[in-house]
């Protein structure tokens with residue numbers, strides 16, 4: 313599934329991406345194309361394949377089939393010029409236990425040309441990060457803040473974030489979500505973000521697009537505004553004949569003697585204006601029921 317057919321080169325492309333873990337297929341023929349400036353929420357149940365997909369995209373895992381490109385370069389051979397424009401936060405913070413938060417920031421400043429110390433310190437203070445404490449002594453949430461800060465401080469064009477806010481308190485989450493969009497040069501190109509999270513209410517506030525992953529397959533992908541407008545839930549009495557299984561019917565299930573049909577009104581043969589619109593958490597629940 314592709315997000316757009318714009319002529320502009322996408323920030324991120326995955327084509328025919330599959331990856332096996334033993335007998336289990338972790339990614340099953342993923343096709344994804346993310347335009348510059350999109351903020352994409354990657355959602356799915358535990359084990360759906362979100363981390364595996366992000367690891368393939370940044371070149372940390374090699375797929376069995378298919379390929380991916382970030383900012384025009386193949387993920388498995390990213391040149392330094394592209395690496396400098398990327399930020400990645402792994403699900404488990406990858407820090408040096410013996411260095412303080414401040415020492416981490418200094419080390420990273422030597423690695424990235426676009427590193428902005430003033431911005432890093434400002435963000436550290438917004439996130440209330442204790443700079444003088446060694447990584448091994450930071451709380452889980454503060455370790456996560458430091459990882460996020462290290463990914464943001466060089467003002468990357470493309471950010472890939474694997475559950476970056478799961479341990480953050482609500483204040484820190486709000487500040488972090490805001491900082492996702494702040495760029496040094498307000499006139500420059502917007503940042504592209506792919507963010508996996510189970511915190512759907514936070515995600516819903518910031519995303520332009522959503523990609524639903526289930527058992528390694530992309531189930532539903534699109535602009536969030538269009539999905540909220542067109543993907544609808546219809547509750548019908550059991551035994552009804554409306555909306556036969558077919559094009560545009562995304563899921564159907566029985567609950568308390570009634571049938572719940574999730575459908576895409578752009579494709580399904582549904583009565584006009586039928587069904588109710590869903591928020592992200594409700595849509596997630598229906599798709600995964």
Ligand SMILES: Nc1ncnc2c1ncn2[C@@H]1O[C@H](COP(=O)(O)OP(=O)(O)OP(=O)(O)O)[C@@H](O)[C@H]1O
Nearest residue numbers: 333334336338356357358359360361362363364365
């Ligand atoms: N190192 C590994 N060895 C074997 N199987 C693995 C490994 N890592 C992940 N898997 C399997 O690959 C599948 C996808 O896992 P992945 O971690 O990508 O899911 P996820 O969507 O990120 O889950 P979560 O929301 O729990 O973080 C799962 O079935 C998982 O058990």
